[in-house]
Amino acid sequence: MRRARPVGLALPAPMLRAAFILAAFLLWSGLPAQAQQQGRDAPGRFDFFVLALSWSPTYCAGPKASPQQCRGRSHRFVVHGLWPQYVRGYPDFCQSPAPYVPDAVVSGMDDLMPSKGLILHEWRKHGTCTDLSPKSYFDLVRAARGKVAIPPAFAADSPPTLTGEAIEAAFMSANPGLKDDMIAVDCNDGRLSEVRICMNRDLGFIACPEVNRRSCSPRRPLAIPAP
Template sequence: MPVAAGLGLALLLVLGGCKPAGNSGQKAEQAPATQSSVPIGTGFDFYVLSLSWSPSYCAADAQEARSQQCNGGRPYAFVVHGLWPQFERGYPEDCPTDSPRVPEREARNLLDIMPAVGLIGHEWRKHGSCSGLSQDDYFAVLRAARERVNIPPEFIRLQDYLTPDPDEVERAFLKANPNLPGDGIAVTCDRRYLREVRICMNKDLTFRTCDEADRRAACRLPKVVMPPVRGG
């Protein structure tokens, strides 16, 4: 299950660690108790929800550290990188659309879960355009997908560096999301940093397995770095 990703990494990978942080007493972010109906896309088989660890993005490149995402005062932790339509093998991207531009006002409505207007526009053109949905419906599904996932409490406001085994991060997400199958999540790493947690979902946003992704994309490092959340 190859995943379309701006980083050029294959499908869902989950990475991270569960070392207790100073704020480990916080409750996990809770998904709704019941899943409301969402618009059902066409022309693909399932989604990958990619959650990026924003502090790693900011730490990996000094130039990016000056961006609004990294220097804008918001305490970004896990943010939505994208919601990617997938085939059982391969994925569509850059599909024709009559609405290539996302109005800035609409993009700003997503800044609580996505860190930059430019990223929002890019994700629509590359991935959302292949969902068979209108812009409004695609972003509604993207938000609902994010709300479907509980973030483990130790990652909500991480106050110090962690160097977990990637499997620890995966186990933390599985514990926080009991219906998520172990082969439906993957962690990605880049150099020494944890970069993303990727989760497979059906078109109705129920969790599903992704055997090929889990085999191909798992982070192979014994330990990864999770820089702390800054700002706020």
């Protein structure tokens, strides 16, 4: 005697796909945060660094200037941050809550990053993605800054107006091994805002096409406000 076959409901392919996606989402959202973070933005998973050097007088002329950085002292280039990057895109805020940064570590960075708010923000947004302790991360920031020589033009009392191309050339001349596809110049309202230099995990200079493409127009003259 032939047994009757169970009768099932055959769903159309699009509905099956939607059901699968929903099930996967529910499974993912139910995982602990630590398990979720083993994906793309897990601490320590990145390809290279960007060392961002901010021209402080431009920042201090803006509406969000930090009193701690912009009053009482004159700064030129300060470290905006050391940012882990992917070849395309970047991770951020990789640990929540972020590990505590000891006061001694914060005060020890004052010569390079003259704002407690900046230091703590950079740790939360970028440092937590390195899989380093706060002290080790900021030690690495200091080491990265020590790898870059600042061109003499930026030491002048009144730095000259330079094109983005000329700024890159000045940094390349002062830093053997640095090429034009390893650096980007950022600007704001016709003024130099930042110089960004790409480094590998050993802090050697490295090409970074996506970062480089975001440079200001290379032939546009940029004012460099005096400190």
